[in-house]
Amino acid sequence: MLELRAVSKRYGGVVATDDVTLDVVRGEVHALIGPNGAGKTTLIGQISGVLATEIGRILFNGADITHLPAHARVAAGLARSYQITSIFRRFSVLDNLALAVQARSGSSFRFWRPLLTERALFDEARSIAVDIGLGGREDTPAATLAHGEQRALEVGLALATRPQLVLLDEPMAGMGPQESRAMLALIQHLRRRVSVLLVEHDMEAVFRLADRITVLVNGRVVASGAPAAIRNDPAVRQAYLGEEIAA
């Protein structure tokens, strides 16, 4: 459903992503791994439309979205979460989620009717809060949530836009073991409804979740395939996994 065709990104002389070709198939969890600085987050930025793509093409459900603005890609069914938590800190959990629901349910160029009368928005936001494990925390300001809860809300915001494909950029960043397990369960739960492109450093999580894995090193794809194949790929072991397996 998502196809990258020879996508590159250069900042002056620095190559961030280099000739990346990648497919995410409907229904799969596709993991994107690679050492720090491999260009994973840059690629997420290009796919979500925050970063411009001058070289290569990006197709989503067969349509060329290379030059579509970020908000239009969300409308097309492509949402993202951020590696560095980016939520509406002064809004409550419920208001955060209701906002994301609002974004895809009708025009928001409505200036008169009080938002609070729109029960449907908040009902749906409530059910998403339960889905992401924040049931009972709806009225808490996002800023005061624990780190793991903020990460869950981060993912929840992306889900609330009802994407067909969600780009999760290190959802487990900075999490303790218990929080990681909760996030793992959340991703397991949501994979039934949406396709996932997952960037993650936690290899245990990656190998448990991913149907396919693409390995990025220095902006280039060095390998792509089933987890077992990736695990045994000599190029991958040398470039990336080696250090972790040795450790």
Place this chain on the structure above:
Amino acid sequence: MIRAIAVFGVLGIFPLAMQAMDAMFYVSLASRILIYAIAATSLNLVLGYGGMVSFGHAAFFGAGAFVVGIMAVEGVRSAWIAWPAAVAVAALAAFVIGALSLRTRGVYFIMITLAFAQMIYYICVSLKTYGGDDGLSLPGRSTIGIGTLGDDLLWYYVVLAILALVLYGLHRLVHSRFGRVIAAIRENEARAEAIGFPVYRYKLACFVIAGAVGGLAGALIANQSSYVSPSLLHWIQSGTLMIMVILGGVGTLWGGVIGAAVLLGLEHLIADYRIGWLAALAPNYQDHGALAVGIVLLAIVMLAPEGLAGLFSRTREK
């Protein structure tokens, strides 16, 4: 709601009391303050609610005033025609300026809105047919079909009614879908885009609405003293409106009203009342009114960093 009724109740009785005391000057001063309250409230929509630090709001205020002034000189004195025209011109100016400036952020946005406003200022100064530097005197206030708005008491109530409508409109807007999006953009613009809002369009719409209301305030100020000065468009005017908003309370419903009342009230007090002991210390202190106002403002901002409106409301979070 009760507070709003109380405030407007007092404001409604005020001119009658002044009339009884034969102090109609204060009714005129109050009208001026209410007009600035409208202008400051419109700026508060972009600045406070929208988080866009526009340093060129006087452009819309002044443009509205000039439209009414020029139309009056050309013989179109009906408020029903001239005021909507002022609003439309201000909205159009806001659309053009906003469309270009909103592509920038932060300091660049501040500077570019300032630059555009100064451009419009110089255009108005160069309109020699319409007064140029000297400003433009109007043949009188606008007419509303049943007569002119020349009577100061009637004029006051017209302005008060418009302020009430503007505040009610702002209240509705802030709590609408649109208002929520604007608040979200102020809070986290990148994320608002990432959950699917075309951020630029919302900001532009907010900017245009604020500009239009600023133009309406301009139409009123032209009528206030039947005189339009190019200084209405000067960047100092933008700064004054900004000070009103910051003083009153950024992003609060009453912020613009409180700020306008306090700032203009202070200026009036310092200029028109000689304080004995202060005059004994510094005989010509009234010639430096701006300094005195500045000191008082500094004190207020230090004591009430969230603006004066914050003192009345305990529901706001820290």
